Amino acid sequence: MSCLIEIDNLFFHYPDGHQALRDVSLHVSHGDRVGLVGPNGAGKTTLFLVLSGVINQFGGYVSVAGCDLRTSGGRKAVHQKLGIVFQNSDDQLFNASVLEDVAFGPLNLGLEENEIRRRVDDALASAGLGDEFKNRLPFHLSGGEKRRVAIAGVLAMQPQVLLLDEPSSDLDPRGRRELIGILDSLPITRVISSHDLDFVLQTCQRVVVFDEGRIVADGAAREILSDREIMLEHGLDVPLSLQIRKGGSY
Numbered sequence: 001m002s003c004l005i006e007i008d009n010l011f012f013h014y015p016d017g018h019q020a021l022r023d024v025s026l027h028v029s030h031g032d033r034v035g036l037v038g039p040n041g042a043g044k045t046t047l048f049l050v051l052s053g054v055i056n057q058f059g060g061y062v063s064v065a066g067c068d069l070r071t072s073g074g075r076k077a078v079h080q081k082l083g084i085v086f087q088n089s090d091d092q093l094f095n096a097s098v099l100e101d102v103a104f105g106p107l108n109l110g111l112e113e114n115e116i117r118r119r120v121d122d123a124l125a126s127a128g129l130g131d132e133f134k135n136r137l138p139f140h141l142s143g144g145e146k147r148r149v150a151i152a153g154v155l156a157m158q159p160q161v162l163l164l165d166e167p168s169s170d171l172d173p174r175g176r177r178e179l180i181g182i183l184d185s186l187p188i189t190r191v192i193s194s195h196d197l198d199f200v201l202q203t204c205q206r207v208v209v210f211d212e213g214r215i216v217a218d219g220a221a222r223e224i225l226s227d228r229e230i231m232l233e234h235g236l237d238v239p240l241s242l243q244i245r246k247g248g249s250y
Helices: 044-051 072-080 098-108 113-126 143-155 173-185 197-203 221-225 228-233
Strands: 003-013 019-029 033-037 059-064 082-085 161-165 189-193 206-211 214-220
Touching: 003 044, 003 189, 019 044, 019 189, 019 214, 033 044, 033 197, 044 059, 044 161, 044 189, 082 143, 098 113, 098 143, 113 143, 143 161, 143 173, 173 197, 189 197, 197 221, 206 221, 214 221
Parallel strands: 033 189, 033 206, 082 161, 161 189
Antiparallel strands: 003 019, 003 059, 206 214
16 A cells, blocks of 8 residues: 655754654555654644644655655645644634635635535535534534534545544543544544544554654554553553553553
8 A cells, every 4th residue: 555644764853953853754554544642742743734834844755645845846735635633623713604614725726616515515524514504603613513614624625634633622522422433434544643542542543652753652553552661651641441450550
């Protein structure tokens, strides 16, 4: 299976000298579901900013869906190949209705009206939102509904890769379950950064552990997340669903 994301020997430091990414190499194939986990400041968000073309000065090689992000042309083209859902959904919702928010991206591609309508309808359906949501005010929606609208807006662009930053944050149990169901139904390649390790376990087949800008573990989700030594060494805990208590400990 060919690689959709190719990262080789990636280095990046901020202007203040902080080394955020150190010799990161990561390959993601079509259809992969990858979870990025690690303590605060590990480099996960910085990696997302590189993949989305926001950070443009880095060392190493990064390609997304054939877009070489070392070039200005590649960074421009990647916006049609990769979509990102931010932790705060309000950062992505700025129009007067759900319909306008979801249609915003396709409109800016200059697509025909019928194609825009089709994309909006398909994206809303994929995000579990019916026609009754089209005229709703985004800021009157619940947290879970806002998250689904943000996802629909990204899906309307028909990206090949979906990045999600802390997608389960601030969701109640129902909203969290609904989001898991939506993600499970999407065939799109996705990378999820989250501190909610049970959520990662339920939605990802592979886990990559980041710490101090480096990849310190990469493997099957259940195998990595159940490794207590790896988890504790890098500021994490074994997910509750994987904890097997023996004599008061796990």
